[in-house]
Amino acid sequence: MEKAVKNKVAKAVVPAIDVMFQALSEFGTKVVPPKKILKMLPELFDHPDQNVRASSKGLTLELCRWIGKDPVKSILFEKMRDTMKKELEAELANVSGLAKPTRKIRSEQEKELEEESVPETSGANTSEEAATDAPVEIDEYDLVDPVDILTPLEKSGFWDGVKATKWSERRDAVAELTKLGSAKKIAPGDFHEICRTLKKLITDVNLAVSVEATQAIGNLARGLRAQFSGNARMLLPVLLEKLKEKKPTMTEALSQTLQAMHKSGCFTLIDVIEDVRAAVKNKVPLVRSLTLTWVAFCIETSNKATVLKLHKEYVPICMECLNDGTPEVRDASFSVLTAIAKMVGMKPLERSLEKLDDVRKKKLSDMIGSSSDSVLSSGTAPITTSGAATSARGVADSMSMKRSAASMLSGKKPVQAAAATKKSGPSKSTAAKKTDGGSQSKASAALEIEDVEPAEMSFEEIEERLKSVVKAETISQLKSSVWKERLEAIGVLKQEVENLTELDKSAELLIRLLCAVPGWSEKNVQVQQQVIEVNTYIASTVNKFPKRCVVLCLLGVSERVADIKTRTSAMKCLTAFCEAVGPGFVFERLYKIMKEHKNPKVLSEGILWMVSAVEDFGISNLKLKDMIDFCKDTGLQSSAAVTRNATIKLIGMLHKFVGPDIKGFLSDVKPALLSALDTEYEKNPFEGAAAAAPKRTVRVLDTASSVSAGLFDGLPREDISAKITPTLLKNLGSPDWKVRLESIDAVTKIVEEANKRIQPTGTADLFSALRGRLYDSNKNLVMATLSTIGGLAYAMGPSVEKSSKGILADVLKCLGDNKKHMRECTLTALDSWIAAAQLDKMVPYIIVSLGDQKTGSEGRKDLFDWLSKHVSKMSDPSEALPLLKPSASSLMDKSSEVRKAAESFMNEILRICGQEVVGRNLKDLPSPTLAIVSERLKLSTVHEGFSESVKMVTTSMSLPSKAGLKNNKHGLNDRGSNVGKLVSQRGLPARASVTMVSTQDPAQSQALFNIKDSNKEERERRVLVRKFKFEEPRREQIDELKIDLFKHFREDVSLRLWNSDFKRQIDGIELLQKALPSSWKEVIELLDILLRWFVLRFCESNTTCLLKVLDFLPELFDILKDQSYMLTEAEAAIFLPCLIEKSGHNIEKVREKMGELIKQMINIYSLPKLIPYILEGLRSKNNRTRIECVDIVGYFIDHHGTEVG
The missing domain is CATH 1.25.10.10 (Leucine-rich Repeat Variant)
Structure with missing residues (x-):
């Protein structure tokens, strides 16, 4: 049969498959070994003949009846195309019942005759007959070939990895072993040294390494089974001891590994009795309870004979554990006793039960009683099954006619199959086609799927059927060995094709002709290009382009994409295919071609074409999960840099359509590639709905792709x-x-x-x-x-x-x-x-919360602040109008914080919706509330330009008028004078006026700084910073800084300082540098904001911007020194920890500048207060930081010895 299924003639292959199918269905797997059939099937799945593929599917379904669906899926599905998988999945739903052999080989028949001649004894024969009739259970382990994992493990650098000092390297090395060990069957070898290493790694200080090592042991136990026995015995005590670990990930890994060791037959409970005794006496209760839980599992999964041997040892252990002080241990002990009673009955427990008190006796008997009920209910199943099996056998005997493998498909009943056998084999397919009613409509869907694979057709048949379309002379010239004749012939063929009025009828035949002559192996570039152009013309012209044609051409066209001379025309052809049948189908087929092709350019150039295709067609017809898996497993894993770069571009293009969520699917990619991907994401920012509109459309909708895409909003x-x-x-x-x-x-x-x-x-x-x-x-x-x-x-x-x-x-x-x-x-x-x-869906809940007194003043204040930040992002801002009345009520709240937050939020709504709309929605408020709201809204328009969420500058704003200056002698309002008082309280001479610094741009008419409503003390209270020890700025701190920056600095400066481009940041610093001498008072008032911004720059990696900051800071500190200003505790806590931590920078020039800056700090911050920050730097993990701190301490001792002491 093995030789027959490899025959080139399809008519010889189908009967061979039918013979195997017949033998398997009649004699069963005891006679016909399924392992050999499983090896033959993968080649048959890709057979060009449709009947062979149908028969192979039928044989697969029959195998599922004998050995189960799961083993067949796990062994064969990974070797199938996606289309075949879908078809088989649909067919598997019709497979039900137990398969029983209907015929016996002669030796068995003779044995049966001998048994019949012996007189029956009481019930013994009945049980034997039941045993012989019982279906033979096939272990998937026996069906697969063993995999050698030792050789690839050596090559992967495992031994170097497990000895590495970095935990991540140790984890990755063990992860490689876990991956290799996941093979269903592992080839035997010397695993002793590996297990000794794993034994050490189980107790590794890093939890991730320990978990990975535990999982690796479990995989080895499953793959090696009895071969792992000695190593399993060695590892068991360590695993049981490790049960003291409380982390869920570790506990879960240990439980699964211990269960796998027992289920795989590495040892029995009798073999490990001493290890269990030691574990149940462990000082840690968790070890005791989980060990007993594992013992209960082992007993439940053992047979009766095994439990009869071990119960004498384990019952005393459990009885002793019933007196344990921990409830979990007692419960686990009860579970073990229950499992024993369930397997062998109550007799082994009778003597032990006498020693228990009444409470424990009752609990144990209740547990045993409930489990015995389940045993009784489950015990009825075999009787029913055997009855069903007997009846099934009777039906099978009555229909012992020959069936074909293909008759298993489309959910056909055995009766239909028997009727079909009256005709000869080849006529079965026609009989199926002639069936009418519902079966015909069901079969049509299956036929459509199978239609994708092109059937065999001889060149003579193609030539004969194209007689009326293409001249015989043209075809003969296409066969010519002279390239000029072939070129001339393809040009003539192109004209003939363009002149055809009914191209749809001949499209597939023409494609088949071009695949045969001159064919995709054509060497002449000009001829190649003409062939591709004809294919492109046919694909873009016909009303419906069959997918079979795409399958015929795709390999050849993808190889032409790899050639620079034909690349452009080949890419146009692929695009035409996408327009004809949908990009989903083309992509799915290309994945397999590109993975397996030996030419790396087919992969790299194919991926680059995919980038343009995604941009043209969008993602609505693509299976994104498959594409991401292809990028991860093939593109990014390629050894060629060109392929990796192309894949990064493709992922970047996907980011444009689906947004940042794609990063979650790529979290396990190497760090270097992640960095490159982040750069690509910046080049292709998420555009959402704007990107969704495709530039090209698909003429015939690919329903499978569109349905799958419609289930998800982008990513699966x-x-x-x-x-x-x-x-x-x-x-x-x-x-x-x-x-x-x-x-x-x-x-x-x-x-x-x-x-x-x-x-x-x-x-x-x-x-x-x-x-x-x-x-x-x-x-x-x-x-x-x-x-x-x-x-x-x-x-x-x-x-x-x-x-x-x-x-x-x-x-x-x-x-x-x-x-x-x-x-x-x-x-x-x-x-x-x-x-x-979106916020508009949350508004009803928020209204209730704002009106609820239990929310409290602090809660309402926080909620208003949160709303102010998010209201501008609403899809329809008018939907926030229902929040106006709760906000208006909050303007009369007894808490000033709530009133202020509510006013700020109402300013936002006013800015977005306009005064007229807001007034219309508030007109029915009570008069006192309405008066207060109206007054506040009028006040808010004065400061509208400085609202937190507002754009900072409006062209309508202008400098104070002369009249305004006359009203106030120094040109200051009340808040400005308060700022002057505040600055003077900090040890600075108060001046009569605040300097308003304009930028160098004459078009700007607004002050560089805005210190109105500054309230520096409030800001310093709000920004909680851990004193002395440096911590990276948190997200919420960064958001608050952004708000403060845009509120108190002019728009052009704010936009420069908050730009991702370091050049723009440097421009912003230069603007501040120019304004520094004349605006020192404003700078002091906003110093905490500036220092927080400097900390952000210190935490980033751009050296140019960092050096500019380090040039600016000495000037700033000199100004502060000249004004006799000393940093507040809050300002020092913001800036100094970061400065000290970053003083150990890896660039010498930066280190020098930071060292000088720390020495300069004593001019604006007292040395005794400065020293604790420097001493904290001595605890830094950065060695250079510690060295710099020691040097600075030495410098201060030399120059200010007494103060340091």
């Missing part, structure tokens, strides 16, 4: 409903706070594993369970829940609004907490929610 979302188990939901309400926290963390982990892209399916119950945790007595759990809810909302997208069941109202109630950290967590959750569902 994962269905997590299977992971939201009843246990998880139950644990969210557990009385143990640790269990509740672990469950909340488990939800977060599920979301992260789905790349933060999930479907709403099955999440309604999860939101209900999380709602209860928002009222948890443990505040840390509430904050964790808020973070998880925010993550769920962001991952779910717009559909969260319907699935969340109004949980947003409960989230907003957390703003009433008096702890600031709790309110910050709530606002962070709201940020995630608004990113998913």
Whole structure:
């Protein structure tokens, strides 16, 4: 049969498959070894003949009846094309019931006759017959070939990696072993040294390394089975000892590995009795309880004979553990005793039960009673099964006619197959076509899918069918060995094709002709180009271009793309194919071609074409998950830099359509590639709806692609409903706070594993369970829940609004907490929610929260501040108008903070919607409230240019009028005079006026600084900085800095300072530098903002900008010294920790400038206060920082010895 299925003639292959199918269906896997069939099938799946492919599918379905669907899927599906997978998945739904052999070989028949001649004994024969009739269970392990993992492991640098000092290198080395060890069957070898190394790594100080090593052991146990026995015995004590680790990831990895060791037959519980005894006497209760839980699992998965041997050893251990002081250990011990009783009955426990008190006896008997009920219910299954099997056999015997493998397809019943066998083999397909009614409509869908693969057609047949379309002389010239004749002939053919009125009828035949003569192996470039142009013309002209034609041409065209001489015309041809059949189909076929092609240019140039195709057609017809997987597994893994760069461009183009969410799918890419991808993202910023409109359209919609694309908003979302188990939901309400926290963390982990892209399916119950945790007595759990809810909302997208069941109202109630950290967590959750569902959907919940007295003044103030930041981003700002009345009421709140925040928010709405609209919506307010609101709104228009969210400069603004200056002798308003008083209180001589510095641009008429409403003390209180120790600025701190910068600096300066281009930042510093001598008073008032901005520049890697800052700071400090100004504690806490930490810069010039700056600090900050900051630098992880700090301390001792002491 093996030789027959390799025959070149398809008519010989189909009967060979039918013979194997018949033998398998009648004799079963005991006689016909499935392993050999599984090896033959992959080649048959890609056979050019449609009947062969259909028969191979039928044979696969028959295999599923005998050995199960899962083994067949895992062994064969990875070797199939996607189309074949879909077809088989649909057919597998029709496979049901148990397969039983209907015939026996002669030796078995003789044995049966002998048994019949012996008189029956009481019941013995019945059980034997049942045993022989029982289906033979096939282990997938026996079906696959062993894989050698030792050789590739040596090449991967495993031994160097596990000895590395960096934990990440150790983890990656073990991860490679885990990956290789995931093979279903591992070839035997010397794994002793590897296991000794893993034994050390289990106890590694880094948790990630330890988890990875544990998982690797589990994989080796599954792949080696009995061959791993000795090593498993060596590793078991360490694994049991490691159960003391409380981290869920570690506990889960250990449990799975220990279970795998036992299930794989590495040892039995009898073999490891001493290790278990030692573990249940461990000082850590967690080790004792989890060891017993594992023992219970092992007993449940063992057979009765094994349990009969071991119960004498384990029952005393469990009885002793029933007296343990930890409830978990006692419960686990009860579980072991229950498992033993379930397997072998109550007899082994009778004596032990006498020693127990009544309470424990009752508990144990209850547990055993409930488990025995389940045993009884499950025990009825074999009886039913055997009955069904007997009846199935009877049906099979009555229909022992020959069937073909193809008869398994399209859900045909055996009766139909039997009827079809009255005709000869080849006529079966025609009989199927003649069936009418519903079966015909069902089969048509399958035929459409199969239509993608082109059937064989001889050249003589093509020539015969094209007689009326193409001249015989043209075809004969296309065969010529003289290239000029071929060129002339292809030119003539092109004219003939262009003159055809009904091109659709002949399109496929013409494509087949060109594939045959001159064919894709044509060497002459001119002829090649003409062939491609004819293909392009046909694809772009016909009404419906068959996908079979694309399959015929795609390999040849992709190879022409790799050739620079034919690249342009080949790329046009591919684009024409996309317009004809959809880019989804073309891309899917190209992935396989490009992966397997030996020419690297086919891959690199093909990917570059994909970049332009995505730009032209958009992503609506593409399966993004497949494309991302292709980019990760093939493009970015390529050894050729050209291919990697092309792949980066393709991912960058995807970013333009789907946005930053694509980064979640690429988090495991190498850091160097991630950096290159970030650069590419900047070149292709997310355009959203603007990018979605395609430049080119598909003439015939690819329904499969469009449907799949329509399910998702861009990137695929994962269905997590299977992971939201009843246990998880139950644990969210557990009385143990640790269990509740672990469950909340488990939800977060599920979301992260789905790349933060999930479907709403099955999440309604999860939101209900999380709602209860928002009222948890443990505040840390509430904050964790808020973070998880925010993550769920962001991952779910717009559909969260319907699935969340109004949980947003409960989230907003957390703003009433008096702890600031709790309110910050709530606002962070709201940020995630608004990113998913937009603010206009949240407005009804916010109105209720603003009117709720339990929200509290601090909560309302925070909510108004949050609204001010987000209201301008609403899709329709007018939808924020319902918030006006709650805001107006808050203008009369007893808290000044709430009044101020509400006023700021109303200014935002006024700016966005206009005074007329706002007035119309507030006219029915009570008179006192309306009067206050009107007054505030009039005041707000004066300062509209300096609102936090407003653009900083409007051309309508002008300098104060002369009349205004006359009213105030020094040209200052009340707030300006307050600033003067404030500055004088800080040790500076007060001046009569505040200098208004204009920029060098004469068109600018506004002051460089705006110190109105500055309130420096309030800012310093708001910016919480850890004293002495440096911490990187947090996101919220950066956002606050941006607001303050745009509020108090002129627009052109702010835009320069907050620009991502370092050149623009330098321009901003130069503007400040020029204004410094004449505007020292404003600079002092806004010094904390400047220092926070300098800290940001210190934390970035741009050296040019950093050097400019270091040139500016000495001038600034000299000005402060001249004015006898001393830094406040808050200003020092903002700036000094960063300056000290960064003084160990890797560039010598920067280090020198920072050292001089620290020495200059004593002019504006007392040395005794400065020294603690420098001493903190001695604890830095950066060696150069510590050296610099020691040098500076030495300098200060030399020059200011007494003060340092």
